[in-house]
Amino acid sequence: MTTASSADHPTRRDFLFVATGAAAAVGGAAALWPFISQMNPDASTIAAGAPIEVDLSPIAEGQDIKVFWRGKPIYISHRTKKQIDEARAVNVASLPDPQSDEARVKSGHEQWLVVIGICTHLGCIPIAHEGSYDGFFCPCHGSQYDSSGRIRQGPAPANLPVPPYQFVSDTKIQIG
Amino acid sequence: MSGPSDYQPSNPALQWIERRLPIFGLIHSSFVAYPTPRNLNYWWTFGAILSFMLGMQILTGVILAMHYTPHADLAFKSVELIVRDVNYGWLLRNMHAVGASMFFVAVYVHMFRGLYYGSYKEPREVLWILGVIIYLLMMATGFMGYVLPWGQMSFWGATVITNLFSAIPYVGESIVTLLWGGYSVGNPTLNRFFSLHYLLPFLIAGVVVLHVWALHVAGQNNPDGVEPKTEKDTVPFTPHATIKDMFGVTCFMLLYAWFIFYMPNYLGDADNYIPANPGVTPPHIVPEWYYLPFYAILRSIPNKLAGVIAMFGAIIILCFLPWLDSARTKSSKYRPLAKQFFWIFVAVCILLGYLGAQPPEGIYVVAGRVLTFCYFAYFLIVLPLLARIEKPRPVPNSISDAVLAKTGSRSTPMVSTAIMLALAGSLFAGSIDSAKASEGGDQPPSIKWSFSGPFGKFDRGALQRGLKVYKEVCASCHGLSYVAFRNLAEPGGPGYSVAQASAFASEYKVKDGPNDAGDMFERAGRPADYFPSPFPNEQAARAANGGAAPPDLSLITKARSYKRGFPWFIVDFFTQYQEQGPDYVAAVLQGFEDKAPEGVTLPEGSYYNKYFPGHAIKMPKPLSDGQVSYDDGSPTTVAQYAKDVTTFLMWTAEPHMEARKRLGFQVFVFLIIFAILMYFTKKKVWADSH
Numbered sequence: 113m114t115t116a117s118s119a120d121h122p123t124r125r126d127f128l129f130v131a132t133g134a135a136a137a138v139g140g141a142a143a144l145w146p147f148i149s150q151m152n153p154d155a156s157t158i159a160a161g162a163p164i165e166v167d168l169s170p171i172a173e174g175q176d177i178k179v180f181w182r183g184k185p186i187y188i189s190h191r192t193k194k195q196i197d198e199a200r201a202v203n204v205a206s207l208p209d210p211q212s213d214e215a216r217v218k219s220g221h222e223q224w225l226v227v228i229g230i231c232t233h234l235g236c237i238p239i240a241h242e243g244s245y246d247g248f249f250c251p252c253h254g255s256q257y258d259s260s261g262r263i264r265q266g267p268a269p270a271n272l273p274v275p276p277y278q279f280v281s282d283t284k285i286q287i288g
Numbered sequence: 289m290s291g292p293s294d295y296q297p298s299n300p301a302l303q304w305i306e307r308r309l310p311i312f313g314l315i316h317s318s319f320v321a322y323p324t325p326r327n328l329n330y331w332w333t334f335g336a337i338l339s340f341m342l343g344m345q346i347l348t349g350v351i352l353a354m355h356y357t358p359h360a361d362l363a364f365k366s367v368e369l370i371v372r373d374v375n376y377g378w379l380l381r382n383m384h385a386v387g388a389s390m391f392f393v394a395v396y397v398h399m400f401r402g403l404y405y406g407s408y409k410e411p412r413e414v415l416w417i418l419g420v421i422i423y424l425l426m427m428a429t430g431f432m433g434y435v436l437p438w439g440q441m442s443f444w445g446a447t448v449i450t451n452l453f454s455a456i457p458y459v460g461e462s463i464v465t466l467l468w469g470g471y472s473v474g475n476p477t478l479n480r481f482f483s484l485h486y487l488l489p490f491l492i493a494g495v496v497v498l499h500v501w502a503l504h505v506a507g508q509n510n511p512d513g514v515e516p517k518t519e520k521d522t523v524p525f526t527p528h529a530t531i532k533d534m535f536g537v538t539c540f541m542l543l544y545a546w547f548i549f550y551m552p553n554y555l556g557d558a559d560n561y562i563p564a565n566p567g568v569t570p571p572h573i574v575p576e577w578y579y580l581p582f583y584a585i586l587r588s589i590p591n592k593l594a595g596v597i598a599m600f601g602a603i604i605i606l607c608f609l610p611w612l613d614s615a616r617t618k619s620s621k622y623r624p625l626a627k628q629f630f631w632i633f634v635a636v637c638i639l640l641g642y643l644g645a646q647p648p649e650g651i652y653v654v655a656g657r658v659l660t661f662c663y664f665a666y667f668l669i670v671l672p673l674l675a676r677i678e679k680p681r682p683v684p685n686s687i688s689d690a691v692l693a694k695t696g697s698r699s700t701p702m703v704s705t706a707i708m709l710a711l712a713g714s715l716f717a718g719s720i721d722s723a724k725a726s727e728g729g730d731q732p733p734s735i736k737w738s739f740s741g742p743f744g745k746f747d748r749g750a751l752q753r754g755l756k757v758y759k760e761v762c763a764s765c766h767g768l769s770y771v772a773f774r775n776l777a778e779p780g781g782p783g784y785s786v787a788q789a790s791a792f793a794s795e796y797k798v799k800d801g802p803n804d805a806g807d808m809f810e811r812a813g814r815p816a817d818y819f820p821s822p823f824p825n826e827q828a829a830r831a832a833n834g835g836a837a838p839p840d841l842s843l844i845t846k847a848r849s850y851k852r853g854f855p856w857f858i859v860d861f862f863t864q865y866q867e868q869g870p871d872y873v874a875a876v877l878q879g880f881e882d883k884a885p886e887g888v889t890l891p892e893g894s895y896y897n898k899y900f901p902g903h904a905i906k907m908p909k910p911l912s913d914g915q916v917s918y919d920d921g922s923p924t925t926v927a928q929y930a931k932d933v934t935t936f937l938m939w940t941a942e943p944h945m946e947a948r949k950r951l952g953f954q955v956f957v958f959l960i961i962f963a964i965l966m967y968f969t970k971k972k973v974w975a976d977s978h
């Protein structure tokens with residue numbers, strides 16, 4: 113009779129230890145979540161990232177403005193005919209990050225280029241109207257973007273991203 | 289930490305490290321093989337509980353510092369933003385604020401345990417003194433931490449405590465100026481307190497390492513106060529002490545969680561929800577509960593310098609305890625007289641704490657002096673005398689003898705002391721409450737609120753109606769500056785949709801700018817905007833309202849309280865009654881009387897209110913029947929308006945209350961199951977050793 117009890121004793125004991133250990137692990141993992149989650153943007157930061165409206169009427173042809181949305185600089189360029197033609201004349205397939213100009217602007221509003229002005233290499237802000245492609249030039253490590261904001265030369269791997277936006281009227285866009 | 293160990297890890301990689309840095313041996317000898325007396329009771333788990341609390345305070349503190357702004361103009365607001373906007377910010381803040389109190393609860397138990405069992409005696413004098421140093425550092429850290437939210441109590445607490453140093457002859461004033469970094473408590477003070485509040489916990493951690501080191505050299509004391517002689521007297525630290533400590537920590541977490549999730553403001557002061565105002569001192573300056581006994585000693589002495597010396601002396605005297613009490617027998621278990629005087633001393637400390645929270649007048653002053661005398665007499669007269677005249681009972685030969693002898697009536701002293709301490713603790717904690725008395729106002733009636741209790745939820749209808757009352761009545765004078773329109777659509781709030789909240793926002797005109805031309809302009813409100821305040825600044829608010837600026841209402845239900853009195857504050861701890869603020873606000877809204885009673889003269893421009901402290905309120909009766917129309921058929925009476933708007937203001941004061949209580953329930957279910965599992969695991973582990 114002692115044999116029987118000592119035979120099942122270790123298993124019950126092991127079960128208890130495993131259950132306690134498992135509960136501790138689950139509780140510990142769950143308790144970690146608030147400590148990680150607090151690092152994410154807080155509610156006021158998220159609310160401040162709401163869409164913004166930009167009036168385009170003051171921007172003359174050949175000029176551009178920089179606005180901020182979610183802390184990021186957004187370039188809005190009023191492109192000249194020459195810039196548009198250049199952007200559309202290139203062979204898309206030959207580009208490092210192939211994308212047509214048509215896909216990067218809103219149809220009917222071809223003169224407006226809206227891009228996030230953050231170099232896709234390591235995050236510097238490219239300078240508008242510089243470089244050999246009539247677009248942007250990043251002074252940090254020499255990336256060159258064309259008049260459609262596409263990468264043409266230099267270490268950056270991708271085109272300047274286009275933020276979500278839409279035309280609310282002919283002279284007004286909403287970014288976000 | 290007790291000398292070189294012959295421990296060798298089996299893993300070759302670990303062996304490689306071990307030969308160069310014997311860290312695994314150190315850990316093994318300190319926390320695994322370390323022999324721990326087998327007769328330790330649960331009072332000995334408070335060392336582990338304290339380590340846990342220190343870890344929690346550092347962890348939550350480092351995180352809060354990521355979101356906090358140490359600037360006199362922004363600190364209060366940044367704390368509110370943590371609580372309202374940061375993910376789980378309310379939880380982290382409660383953990384840290386309540387954690388400070390729990391840390392002190394644990395340290396007091398730990399210290400009294402040391403006192404009772406003579407843990408300061410030869411060869412543990414240095415261990416004890418290191419503990420006193422840790423305690424002093426904790427007090428400094430706790431004080432500076434309490435200043436950081438920059439509420440009224442923060443500000444005035446900082447002023448009063450730093451002014452203690454002005455008692456020093458000749459150089460006092462210069463020292464105080466040096467501490468402040470200015471001519472009064474201000475932004476430089478806040479900045480340096482933040483810096484030091486971040487630094488000191490790491491110093492504490494450093495001294496804790498020394499404390500543990502000294503502990504492991506001298507070995508742990510034990511309830512019988514006889515040193516372990518043979519192997520039979522001890523058990524290995526792991527798993528025995530480890531599992532027991534973890535069980536102790538789990539039980540302590542239940543208490544901790546009770547405060548975090550259900551009573552987060554019970555130990556705090558309502559005045560600290562009012563932003564610091566250098567021009568107005570709150571009627572009662574009360575330090576946090578853990579300083580109250582020393583505060584009482586300070587106030588008992590009618591001389592400034594002597595009071596300060598007595599207060600610091602009350603702590604410093606602990607360092608001399610090993611020499612003041614020269615009795616050979618360590619444990620009070622075998623010292624019949626010392627045992628009785630110990631409990632009298634505990635009572636003296638608790639009563640001093642109670643007095644520290646009372647206004648310094650009448651009988652309280654006399655009692656304070658008597659108890660201050662008793663406090664010092666315990667150390668300077670009773671203990672030295674007892675060492676000479678007391679005849680201790682014989683101590684057991686060894687720990688194993690003590691363990692064998694201990695059958696039958698083993699749990700009674702433990703239970704009775706636990707009950708006694710629980711009662712004393714709640715008396716103590718509640719005494720803070722009584723100090724927050726709103727003097728000269730009637731006791732507001734307790735209203736049944738939908739949001740009270742552990743499962744309380746806001747009544748959505750009341751929140752929506754309350755918003756309407758606020759907007760149509762209160763908003764003409766009172767701001768709501770911590771509440772954004774987007775909050776109206778958040779879960780746990782009035783239950784509006786995002787579109788409804790935007791529409792609500794767009795009815796407001798909000799100042800923005802400057803635009804490209806450098807001009808400020810007005811635009812329609814957006815969800816991210818905050819409720820605009822009716823006055824551009826405090827001076828304008830004051831000027832327009834007969835000299836009394838209408839307070840911002842965002843936090844009003846947490847910033848107001850009233851005296852509950854004995855024994856209610858003890859009952860409140862168990863019933864989770866937290867609604868003094870809402871009760872008071874609702875009462876004031878209904879407490880107006882057309883004519884002041886006979887014999888009461890009101891100052892010019894004041895109105896009589898039954899519940900307002902002092903009865904003379906500058907606000908005219910704001911609500912009258914039928915003033916605001918309700919479209920859900922609720923009665924349009926002052927009573928209903930008051931209840932609705934107060935419910936709304938409770939939500940504005942704590943928008944995450946529902947989340948807090950919901951998470952609290954989940955945590956409790958988990959902790960109770962886990963504590964039960966831990967209990968049986970502990971029993972299994974110890975089964976072989978008894």
Ligand code: FES
Binds near residue numbers: 231233234253266267
């Ligand atoms: S960041 Fe622009 S080129 Fe490197």
